[in-house]
Amino acid sequence: ATIALAYEGYLLGYAETGMLYVKDRIDPAFTMLRPDARAYPALGYPSMAATRAAGFAPSFHYRARITVPDTLEVAALGRLVERQVSEGQASYVYESQQLAWRMDFAIARYGVLERDGHRVFHFPEDSAGGARVMRNLSEGLDLFTRWFGPLRGDPRFTVIEIPDGWGSQTDVTGIIQAAAAFRDSTRSNEVYHEVSHLWNVTTTDGPAPRWEEGLASFLEELAVEELEGRPAVRGEATRMLASAVRFFDERPQYAGVPLVEYGQREITGLSYRVGMVFFTVLHELVGPDRFNRLVGEYYRRHAESGGSTAEFVRLAKGEAGRDLARLFDEWFYTTDWLQLARQGMTVEQFMERY
Known part of the structure; x- marks a missing residue:
């Protein structure tokens, strides 16, 4: 037409x-x-x-x-x-x-x-x-x-x-x-x-939590380190963590909303911040080789058909070479990370926690 x-x-x-x-x-x-x-x-x-x-x-x-x-x-x-x-x-x-x-x-x-x-x-x-x-x-x-x-x-x-x-x-x-x-x-x-x-692949979640924005926010800083030779990831993750905590302090009605529900509650702007910290921690835990294999494999499996958060989590747990259940539970499915951050836990301490 x-x-x-x-x-x-x-x-x-x-x-x-x-x-x-x-x-x-x-x-x-x-x-x-x-x-x-x-x-x-x-x-x-x-x-x-x-x-x-x-x-x-x-x-x-x-x-x-x-x-x-x-x-x-x-x-x-x-x-x-x-x-x-x-x-x-x-x-x-x-x-x-x-x-x-x-x-x-x-x-x-x-x-x-x-x-x-x-x-x-x-x-x-x-x-x-x-x-x-x-x-x-x-x-x-x-x-x-x-x-x-x-x-x-x-x-x-x-x-x-x-x-x-x-x-x-x-x-x-x-x-x-x-x-x-x-x-x-x-x-x-x-x-x-x-x-x-x-x-990224087309999400089959609806409405989508947009955790891939957190992944992109992490990858942009990692690329700066790789291509321009200046530190970027840890400092940005620290700023993002503080910004996310401020968001919930100022809007306590959302304090119990986990990342997987950001799309339903129309607060996907937070996915950039919370997701960026999450992927910073994940990269440190599994190392660059396994991390890159995870991102690439998720794309290859789901580029045509689309993929869901559950499928990404399942693949990550299989590719990690270590137990990630607690990490995903605290960052994707609950707001336990928020309570820990409010108690003063830093990005580096989150890395040591898992």
Whole structure:
């Protein structure tokens, strides 16, 4: 089916309800169209809460044709299959690389870098940052491939720069990244974080607890240590642990919610913090070789069919070479870790505990 959309008027209501980053518009200076602003029909319910609870998985392929003045570049996370220029107009045709759950299109006077099939779209004033992001992207892909094994198919990864304040976004084939990451050389970890998500699988849990965000938060710091030679993991894990404790101190109504229920209670932002500490401890307990084998094997077994938290836990216990029952019980299925952290237990002491 072909859907033709005509846009007119102003986008109102998002900032007023707290979604401050939704500034999508059609503008010669910068254009953004994405599902956050309901820019096109999508599968769901007439309720944000109900749609989130349903946890819709990637479910469609797309082919999109976008025509713009030939002074502008159309950026998307799909594969560019056609570009035609005629009478001052340029038509771009993008297709999804695999099953998708969203379409994101940005239009600006982009510079484009390409290497080994990967692309970085950057604003003209950020060409140096674009080159650095491309280097981080390539090095991150090489590192995680060495650790976890090759990805299925022939993945092509894209990074698209957008203005600060518009909200970064990740899909399985790329990143929409705020300009600050292009302008600050100390934020390479953000690129490593998003690249590591390529080795995630579609979750069959619903609503998902998103522990894979904790894994990515750990892997980004581990990549910094490996690729840039500066300490990162222990310090970040200490900060994350303190931040998680503060969250529960300020919101005692959630103090009894374990990580596996974060999706049900809509507090998956905590998965970055609690999950990061958990995977820091797990990596120390089993060692890098077993840890990398676990992540790679979970991806290989479930990349096509999807996987659940229970399947990950079962595989981890089988690959660990030691008893992890207490670790998973205290961090995934109860909030015992929180009580211990409140008593002053440090990241290093958690490592010694198991």
